[in-house]
Amino acid sequence: MPKMTDENVLICGDTMDDAGVYRLTDELAMVQSVDFFTPMVDDPYLFGQIAAANSLSDIYAMGAVPKTAMNVTAFPVNKMSLSILEAILCGGADKLIEAGTSLLGGHTIEDDVPKYGLSVTGIVHPDKILANRGANEGDLLILTKPIGSGIISTAIKAEMASEEQIQQVTEVMRTLNKTAFDATKGLTVHACTDVTGFGLLGHAYEMVADERVGFTIESSKVPVLDGTLDLARMGLVPAGAHRNKCYLQDRLLFAEHIVAETQDILTDPQTSGGLLLAMDESQAQTYLQQLSDLGGQGNIIGYADKRRPGKIVVR
Numbered sequence: 001m002p003k004m005t006d007e008n009v010l011i012c013g014d015t016m017d018d019a020g021v022y023r024l025t026d027e028l029a030m031v032q033s034v035d036f037f038t039p040m041v042d043d044p045y046l047f048g049q050i051a052a053a054n055s056l057s058d059i060y061a062m063g064a065v066p067k068t069a070m071n072v073t074a075f076p077v078n079k080m081s082l083s084i085l086e087a088i089l090c091g092g093a094d095k096l097i098e099a100g101t102s103l104l105g106g107h108t109i110e111d112d113v114p115k116y117g118l119s120v121t122g123i124v125h126p127d128k129i130l131a132n133r134g135a136n137e138g139d140l141l142i143l144t145k146p147i148g149s150g151i152i153s154t155a156i157k158a159e160m161a162s163e164e165q166i167q168q169v170t171e172v173m174r175t176l177n178k179t180a181f182d183a184t185k186g187l188t189v190h191a192c193t194d195v196t197g198f199g200l201l202g203h204a205y206e207m208v209a210d211e212r213v214g215f216t217i218e219s220s221k222v223p224v225l226d227g228t229l230d231l232a233r234m235g236l237v238p239a240g241a242h243r244n245k246c247y248l249q250d251r252l253l254f255a256e257h258i259v260a261e262t263q264d265i266l267t268d269p270q271t272s273g274g275l276l277l278a279m280d281e282s283q284a285q286t287y288l289q290q291l292s293d294l295g296g297q298g299n300i301i302g303y304a305d306k307r308r309p310g311k312i313v314v315r
């Protein structure tokens with residue numbers, strides 16, 4: 001790929017960040033991302049909500065406020081009722097309203113299976129960008145949503161998920177990361193990303209890939225959706241989890257007691273997962289307080305240290 005030479009390109013694809021950032025003035029930068037995928041739940045309205053929450057998430061993960069969005073849609077016009085398409089777009093629009101983001105338009109093409117997501121544009125002060133790299137030694141790591149959505153979605157497809165599991169995973173996936181972002185107000189966050197397709201450990205690795213620090217993840221402190229471990233034991237693990245683990249192979253150091261199923265859960269690809277933030281201890285405590293005051297929930301799942309730079313230790 002040819003290199004971008006414009007000095008106003010602050011972040012582009014080469015650092016595995018969540019979105020691109022372009023400086024417009026000394027006080028204002030534009031943050032852009034696009035994401036779309038096939039349905040993981042049956043209800044088209046809920047699918048629209050999940051897809052929008054997922055697309056907005058990359059903007060929040062950069063510390064930016066999402067301002068405008070465009071629908072990116074594919075739909076089998078001749079095979080499915082247009083009311084399904086309408087429900088998908090309606091779910092997306094409702095989430096944009098909740099986020100305070102304006103829908104400016106979009107584009108739909110014909111395809112064999114429905115696909116939906118958004119291109120989102122946000123704004124941020126150039127000094128306030130939350131990149132995925134920048135965690136310091138001694139920082140605590142906070143995760144704002146439970147993981148396991150890939151495994152539960154696999155169980156849904158296999159008709160092995162309970163009603164409660166379907167409801168819980170849907171609720172988690174359609175929850176905006178807005179609250180998790182709003183709770184950073186007034187605090188110093190050293191690094192941030194959102195947990196999606198590469199799983200918790202994959203996105204954690206992106207945060208240490210420059211080998212300044214390494215992370216230690218305490219697996220017992222990682223929040224997991226109810227029943228995920230049982231489903232993983234039954235083998236309902238998406239291929240993506242194994243791909244992630246394989247890709248990360250020499251980056252991960254699992255303690256002996258971390259069984260294969262737990263490893264699968266920690267590398268399970270997430271849809272619309274939570275924010276993963278790094279900040280020093282006092283800021284982390286204030287963050288958790290501010291987050292709970294706003295009705296959100298977060299867990300300290302580990303810390304950054306200099307013992308094994310560029311590695312993720314799981315114990």
Ligand code: CO
Nearest residue numbers: 018058194196
């Ligand atoms: Co992301």
